[in-house]
Amino acid sequence: MSYPSNYPLFHLEGAASYQHYPNSGPPPPPSLIGSSAYNVNQYHMTGQGFNQYDMGFAGFNQPYHPPWSVPGYQMAMLQQLHQQSVQSPGQFQPQAMEMPTTALLKSVDAHSLHDQMQYQMQMYQTITDMYKSGQNPSEKKPEEIMAKVEDEPKVITAESVQKNKAEEDISLKVKAEMKRVFVAELLRRQAVSGTFEMTEGTVKPFKRYEAGDPVAAWYSKNRGEDKTGQAWDPECDCEYLRDAMKGLGTNDDAIILVVSTRCNQQRQELKDIFKTIYGRDLIKDIKGELSGDYKELVMALFVAPAEYDAWCIKEAIYGLGTDEQALVEILLTRTNEQIKEIRQAYPDVVHKKKTAKASKFEKDIADDTSGDFKKLLISASMGRRYEISHDKLSQAVQEVVNPDDGAGTGMYEVNYRLLSDQAKAKNEAQQLYKAGEKRWGTDEETFNRIFSSRDYYQLRATWDEYVKLTQRDILNSVDRETSGDFRAGLRAIVMNIRSRPMFFAERLRDAMKGMGTDERTLIRIIVSRSEIDMVQIKECFLQLTKKTLWRWIKEDTSFNFKKLLQALVGKN
Template sequence: MYYQSNYPGYHQEGAASYPQYPNSGPPPPPMNAYGYSAYNVNQYDTGNPGSGYFHQPPGMVPGFQMPMVQQMHQNALQSPPQYQPQIMEMPTTTYLKSMDAHLYQGQMQHQMNMMQTMAEMFRAGQNPSEKKAEEIIAKAEEDPVLATADSVQKTMADEDIHLKVKAEMKRVFVAELMRRQAVSGTFEMTEGTVKPFRRYEAGDPVAAWYKKHRGEDKTGQAWDAECDCEYLRDAMKGLGTNDEAIILVVSTRCNQQRQELKDIYKTIYGRDLITDIKGELSGDYKELVMALFVAPAEYDAWCIKEAIYGLGTDEQALIEILLTRTNEQIKEIRQAYPNVVHKKKTAKQTQFEKDIKDDTSGDFKRLLISASMGKRYEISQDKLLQAVQEVVNPQDGAETGMFEVNYRLLSDQAKAKNEAQQLYKAGEKRWGTDEETFNRIFSSRDYYQLRATWDEYVKLTQRDILNSVDRETSGDFKAGLRAIVMNIRSRPMFFAEKLRDAMKGLGTDERTLIRIIVSRSEIDMVQIKECFLQLTKKTLWRWIKEDTSFNFKKLLQALVGKN
């Protein structure tokens, strides 16, 4: 446990099976041009919080009835090769295969609904191509048109509308895939458990307090930062602290909304919200609340600084952050790092690489330096466009107007075979290990190229790449290579394993628990929870209940959610 808070100023080896690569998802939520960040998975519009609430549609939609999509998926699995989706396979469990099939169905239903929304816009004389992607999605969110087999056939029969809708579907689909790559490095769907707070529903404690003390009913109205600030101020005034109020607000507002709360609080009270909260809380509970009020890139930068400065080095924290963040996120960390280290003044030059070099050594140091560049190859939009293909009816080859990614077109198979050979010669085939070859390939290739290379490696050596990493490398360098493999195969499973390790056995690694839950709560915590359940046979919520206590436990549970 740790109690000294040193946040940046506030002025401002698991053995689990990893899932196969799922299909790409539905047309996107809107791209937010205001304050866009690679960490901003929710795309919350800080310029217009009242109407800027959007989030990714869930990857899984339990309980829906979609016989047409289900039949299409089943037919695709049994259809001739030319109509089968070309999905790269990974060894996986039956559970994860069924989860992926369910995900595929949900994605197709979302695309059908979007297609119908666009068709209705064209019939009403509106032209979606003249609107931004976020405006189209807003239309679909506010006035959804649920697709049925009959409505889809009607759209398909109208050739003019069908062609227009298909062009728009592909445009917004590709834009969303590129946004996902910036957030997670892949084109797979993810969903956080913490989303932007949209409006005060009936029974909301903030709305109830505001009606009692201000005489104004906020029920059904859009989120108001000032209401939250007044509610928080009342929770901290006088003797004692209303922890339930603090937990409610910080666990149900997204990070960008929390940043806005800090500004509004100072505006209406002339007081610093973080200073007031710090004076009321203590222990791990305080550390968790403080972390939630830091901008994501700044928080990652602070965690890296804490891992390096002082006695010893927290190699696991460096691995967990530097080897799992995307290029865009690494760039944001590099920008934030100088001011995190130099709290009292603005640093003109970054110390990012120098600090890593000075505090690590050998092959592990070189692996981290490679990651800290934020220059891993990524799939270009032109290459993605070539891989995005229209889904066809497996029975007759007819067009559907929906799209998916042919993952085989994202990788160079000849190069994958060649680099699998290089890895074999650098490890299994020789006495000793050529660590430089492992670093070069693992640190630079895009996710889909590495997946293809590791598939070829199995064919060549009859060993999984993780087995060879364990045999041929050691120490922190081995831990780093393992993290790259597990993260690229399935980032949610990687973090599920880290959460399990932080809580299993005697004692709890509170710092790791805080770092992972805070950093992933808005990105992929839904998928992490699914993997955690498969890994441990218990929910993450239950593990937190059994391994932590008091307000620290309550806030962690609120962030991850019970269901």
């Protein structure tokens, strides 16, 4: 049985296949565009390579520049207006547009807001240009417009935005389109991370072979064909990998280069092409050449994300003992859509070559855990946590207004206060108080019910109300009122909903601090987060430890295992 890829497929050119979407040809089936909740970036590929968002990620250890970074532009005009609006004593309430205090560390909030505003300015310019050229953006899908924003980055200044605003007939249409696309993008982020914050991976699709690329150099020397400047070609990579493994010894640098600079979907393509041109199994060949933690890391990188999560859950359950930390880390941090993909993959992962008629997912979890911890995991395994609906989010997305003159800017952001029910937050904070601090013993069922079902923003509001009611942070009460694995699970939910990157930063730190290293946890987190939010995890790790993740890996691991981990996370 096969599953939809966890990362968007790329589409080969030719009469029998789809051309680059959305610019030409019929669109791919809906299931192939944004079909996976594991994909934080909507990559698009064309030909034998990518025409992705212009990420500037050209090759091994190359610097990465976000597509929304505007050269020479230090502070987005809209960020300044945001700060004025939340500080203004006039018609705007100070907290109206503020992120919840539990969302992320303030410095990370500021960085995210800066990126968000600059990104919207480019979107505004792109949509305006589409109207000017006679195109109707409202007839296009939001992901098509988002792809166009990334494929055609523009240098935006405050002056250019104001100039476009002067063309009122276009401006009104642009504003409506801006909101539509922005809401769609926020809902996509919710499926990936549960929140509307921007996230970014360190591993992205390999776009083209630049000058000095080792694969291009090898191909030129051995095949007499110059690939410099050409789009990614999986056959070139396969030939390069085959040469690295032939004969005595192994060229580990070649393997590290390819697996660390190609995204998961490209690695899946390499497995198929390798078998097509050589009649050999790439995974078996690599497995026979490597050993130890280095082999385990490479093998993990060649597994599709949902299948890898399912495998990690199976490994945590089967055999002697139970790896409760792994179960907490996966089941309590994945979104509804990701849990659904895991459930779909789990039967085949457990039964391997046998056809599974029914999933043992919940039964395996229930049989290997107990008590309140078991109930918490079963709740999470359903993948039914409430989420913000399109209508509710649309009402909360508001135009940023200049407090000096009341004029709209054409940019939008979320009024987070409108995402939560404040009366319900106060009521459920009272329920948590009565279930714990106010009574002898603890009503664990109340904690499970509220923590496992409410959407992220409702829980943030509830925990804010809890502080007002008890003068305690919710984590303090969790520590005081619960124990064991159940406490660890509740703590994971709180930390994950407040800041998922910080949660994983702490897990990475704990895996490496002190005597010895928890290599399995190190592999699991870096592999699973490398294409989702590793950039934000690194930022949090630096704040947490005062050292970069790259430096910790250097000091705590060794040899090829260290080199590959460092290549995946990138040097800050």
